[in-house]
Amino acid sequence: MEQVINELLLKQTEPIRSYLWMEISQASRIPYDTVQDVGYGIDGGSNGFTAIRYDLTYEKAMAMLQKGTS
Numbered sequence: 001m002e003q004v005i006n007e008l009l010l011k012q013t014e015p016i017r018s019y020l021w022m023e024i025s026q027a028s029r030i031p032y033d034t035v036q037d038v039g040y041g042i043d044g045g046s047n048g049f050t051a052i053r054y055d056l057t058y059e060k061a062m063a064m065l066q067k068g069t070s
Contacts, residue, residue, distance in 0.1 A: 001035060004028040012053050015061035020048035 004027045008019060021039050025032040043049040052061045 001028045001030055009051055009054060015056055015064040016050060016052055018048055018050045
């Protein structure tokens with residue numbers, strides 16, 4: 001699961017993007033309930049997590065969102 005998430009994060013083009021447990025489950029072929037249980041520690045019980053693109057700071061990502069650029 002970790003490898004799949006890391007690959008998704010490295011391919012991320014949007015400044016800020018949400019990843020859903022269902023998406024991680026499908027990409028990793030790990031049952032949804034397992035992904036949700038493991039993922040709980042990442043974002044405290046939501047349906048996934050939000051990530052800033054690896055090469056951006058929070059400030060830069062927010063500025064890009066406000067300008068509508070990637």
